[in-house]
Amino acid sequence: MPDHxxxxxxxxxxTATSPLPTSTTSTAAPHPRPPWxxxxxxxxxxxxxxxxxxGFAAGLPLLLVLGTLSFWLREAGIDRTTIGYLSWVGLAYxxxxxxxxxxxxxxxxxxxxxxxxxxxxxxxxxxAIMAGLAGMAFNDPRVALAPVVWCALAVAFGSxxxxxxxxxxxxxxxxxxxxxxLAATYQTGYRLAMIWAGxxxxxxxxxxxxxxxxxxQHGAWQTAYLIMAASMLxxxxxxxxxxxxxxxxxxxxxxxxxxxxxxxIDPFADFLTRYRxxxxxxxxxxxxxxxxxxxxxxMANPFYVDMGYTKDEVAxxxxxxxxxxxxxGAFVGGALAMxxxxxxxxxxxxxxxxxxxxLFAWLGTRGHDVTGLIFVISADNLAGGxxxxxxxxxxxxxxxxxxxxxxxxxxxSMMLLLPKWLAGFSGRFVDxxxxxxxxxxxxxxxxxxxxxxxxxxxxxxAPKP
Numbered sequence: 254m255p256d257h258x259x260x261x262x263x264x265x266x267x268t269a270t271s272p273l274p275t276s277t278t279s280t281a282a283p284h285p286r287p288p289w290x291x292x293x294x295x296x297x298x299x300x301x302x303x304x305x306x307x308g309f310a311a312g313l314p315l316l317l318v319l320g321t322l323s324f325w326l327r328e329a330g331i332d333r334t335t336i337g338y339l340s341w342v343g344l345a346y347x348x349x350x351x352x353x354x355x356x357x358x359x360x361x362x363x364x365x366x367x368x369x370x371x372x373x374x375x376x377x378x379x380x381a382i383m384a385g386l387a388g389m390a391f392n393d394p395r396v397a398l399a400p401v402v403w404c405a406l407a408v409a410f411g412s413x414x415x416x417x418x419x420x421x422x423x424x425x426x427x428x429x430x431x432x433x434x435l436a437a438t439y440q441t442g443y444r445l446a447m448i449w450a451g452x453x454x455x456x457x458x459x460x461x462x463x464x465x466x467x468x469x470q471h472g473a474w475q476t477a478y479l480i481m482a483a484s485m486l487x488x489x490x491x492x493x494x495x496x497x498x499x500x501x502x503x504x505x506x507x508x509x510x511x512x513x514x515x516x517x518i519d520p521f522a523d524f525l526t527r528y529r530x531x532x533x534x535x536x537x538x539x540x541x542x543x544x545x546x547x548x549x550x551x552m553a554n555p556f557y558v559d560m561g562y563t564k565d566e567v568a569x570x571x572x573x574x575x576x577x578x579x580x581x582g583a584f585v586g587g588a589l590a591m592x593x594x595x596x597x598x599x600x601x602x603x604x605x606x607x608x609x610x611x612l613f614a615w616l617g618t619r620g621h622d623v624t625g626l627i628f629v630i631s632a633d634n635l636a637g638g639x640x641x642x643x644x645x646x647x648x649x650x651x652x653x654x655x656x657x658x659x660x661x662x663x664x665x666s667m668m669l670l671l672p673k674w675l676a677g678f679s680g681r682f683v684d685x686x687x688x689x690x691x692x693x694x695x696x697x698x699x700x701x702x703x704x705x706x707x708x709x710x711x712x713x714x715a716p717k718p
Contacts, residue, residue: 302438303426303491303495304423304426304435304436304438304439304442305438305439305441305442306442306487306488306490306491307375307419307422307423307439307442307488307491307492308438308439308440308441308442308443308445308446309442309443309445309446309449309487309488310379310415310419310442310446310485310487310488310489310491311412311415311416311419311439311442311443311446311488312442312443312444312445312446312447312450313382313446313447313449313450313481313484313485313488314382314386314408314409314411314412314415314450314485315412315447315450316447316450316451316454317386317389317408317450317454317478317481318342318343318405318408318409318412319340319342319343319550319551320451320550320553320554321450321451321454321455321554322339322389322405323336323339323340323551323552323553323554323555324455324554324555324557324558324567325394325458325474326339326394327554327555327558327559328469328558329393329394329395329469329471330395330469331394331395331398332680332684333552333555333680333681333683333684334680334681334684335398335680336551336555336680337551337552337676337677337678337679337680337681337683338677338680339402339405340551340673340676340677340679341673341674341677342402342405342406342409343409343669343673343676344669344670344673344674345406345409345410345412345413346409346412346413346416346665346666346669346673347666347667347668347669347670347673347674348413348666348670349413349414349416349417349665349666350663350666350667352414352417353417353663353666354520356374356414356417356418356421357417357421357520357656358370360373361373361374361377364376364377368492368493368497369497370497371418371421371422371425371497371498372422372492372493372495372497374414374415374417374418375415375418375419375422375488375492376489376492376493377414378411378412378414378415378418379411379415379485379488379489379492380411380489381407381408381410381411381414382408382411382412382415382482382485383482383483383485383486384407384411384482385404385405385406385407385408385411386404386408386478386479386481386482386485387478387479387482388400388403388404388407389401389404389405389408389478390474390475390476390477390478390479390482391475392404393471395469395471396471415488416665417661420661420665421661422498423435423436423439424649424652424661425498426498436587436642436645436646436649437583437584437587437642440580440583440587440638440641440642440645441580441583441584444576444579444580444583444638445576446484447572447576447579448572448573448576448577449481449484450481451568451571451572451573451576452567452568452569452571452572452573452576453480453481453568453572454477454478454480454481455477455564455565455567455568455572456564456565456568457473457476457477457480458473458474458476458477458564459473459563459564459565459568461473461476461477519656520653520656520660520663521660521663523653523655523656523660524651524653524660524663527653531709531712534705534708534709534712535651535709535712536667537705538702538705538706538709539648539664539667539668540667540668540670540671541671541672541698541701541702541705542599542603542640542644542668542702542705542706543606543640543644543668543669543672544671544672544675544698544699544702545606545607545610545695545696545698545699545702546606546610546637546640546672547669547672547673547675547676548672548675548676548679548695548698549610549613549679549691549692549695550676551676551677551679551680552679552680552683552688552691553571553613554567555680555683556613556617556688557571559688560616560617560620560621561620561621562621562623562626566623566626570623570626570627570630571626571630574627574630574631575630575631575633575634576634578630578631578634578635578638579634579635579637579638579641580638581635581638582634582635582636582637582638582639582640582641582642583638583639583641583642584638584642585635585638585639585642586598586602586638586639586640586641586642586643587642587646589601589639589642589643590642590643590646595643595646595647595650596643596647596706596709596710597710598639598642598643599640599643599644599647599706599710600703600706600707600710601639601643602636602639602640602641602642602643602644603640603699603702603703603706604703605635605636605639605640606636606637606640606699607696607697607698607699607700607702607703608636608696609629609632609633609636609637610633610692610693610695610696610699611692611693611696612628612629612632612633613629613633613688613692614688614689614690614692614693614696615629615689616629617687617688617689617692618689644668648661648664648665648668649661651664652664675698679691682694
């Protein structure tokens with residue numbers, strides 16, 4: 254499923270093993286590999302621990318407007334084709350580059366003077382997420398679907414804005430050699446939030462159901478989503494208690510056109526200038542790397558409902574155990590990226606992610622098989638964690654710190670645009686051909702990714718800005 258997850262690796266370590274095109278790569282001799290004890294100790298530093306709770310705040314809204322929402326809608330009797338189209342709510346993440354220059358540079362009245370540029374946008378976006386989740390809770394999709402969709406859009410836009418500010422906050426909070434640790438703890442917090450927003454919301458909804466009543470109960474989902482809204486306070490408190498990272502001072506703008514040029518044009522021109530014709534291949538890789546996971550993920554929860562899995566089974570296997578496996582994959586991927594290079598792990602993640610979708614095709618022929626579900630979720634989430642670790646490391650290495658928020662937003666938006674658009678038709682495909690055929694098709698979508706990784710890995714590094 255789409256996941257805006259993270260783990261990063263040192264560009265210096267990546268350069269030592271493969272020609273990663275990154276703005277932070279130098280032509281100097283590679284640094285010696287650090288001992289494992291020193292590598293792991295970095296996860297306990299304050300900056301890494303802050304990213305743990307901020308990663309939780311980033312991961313919480315995603316499932317609540319995509320994965321968990323699709324489970325809720327299917328249980329409420331909404332058809333699969335409609336659920337597929339409603340996944341386009343997630344396109345807010347794919348277009349966040351449109352307003353990322355504003356988040357990168359525009360001060361907020363009062364808040365920016367109080368908290369600083371990054372933390373003020375983080376706080377505003379978190380408040381929007383909490384309001385949107387509360388709005389979803391007080392509307393029943395079986396009675397009126399439109400209000401739920403509008404509130405979900407508000408959550409998605411707030412969450413996308415939080416991602417813009419948080420990615421910049423992360424990149425600016427440490428040097429290149431520490432980006433792997435920050436992104437790995439971010440990934441941990443993100444996945445813990447996905448346990449809570451996946452298993453937790455199903456567990457709360459199951460226990461909030463009226464005893465003896467059968468079928469769909471909106472009150473149970475209302476309770477669950479209100480608790481999710483309150484859970485965003487973890488991120489809010491972290492923002493209020495954190496320090497604003499040191500930033501490069503922005504050159505003063507003499508007029509509006511000069512400001513717009515610095516905010517909108519320069520970040521994209523910088524990327525094209527550094528990579529020239531290579532930028533086309535890099536952007537193509539970013540656009541399709543997670544396509545197998547994203548397209549498949551929209552139908553995952555309707556698949557569980559239709560196969561007869563209960564809320565508790567889905568919560569325990571896919572939302573708790575599965576996320577633990579993703580965490581294992583993320584740390585394995587992050588460690589491998591630091592020692593072997595990002596591009597090698599990027600290829601490994603692409604192969605594993607596409608292949609794991611074939612296991613869902615097999616599971617679709619088994620009916621209600623909990624043992625089979627455990628096996629498939631183990632393989633799929635381990636692969637997804639490895640792929641996410643390498644991919645976010647790659648994206649982080651492409652950015653120029655002077656335009657970190659805008660450029661990273663562009664990359665992470667492109668990661669979702671094509672996959673999200675295709676995912677909107679997933680429900681129609683399943684209705685026409687069935688689940689096994691759908692999962693096989695999503696695996697085949699990963700084949701072009703392997704070619705692009707191979708080509709990009711052979712490109713020369715861009716000069717350091």
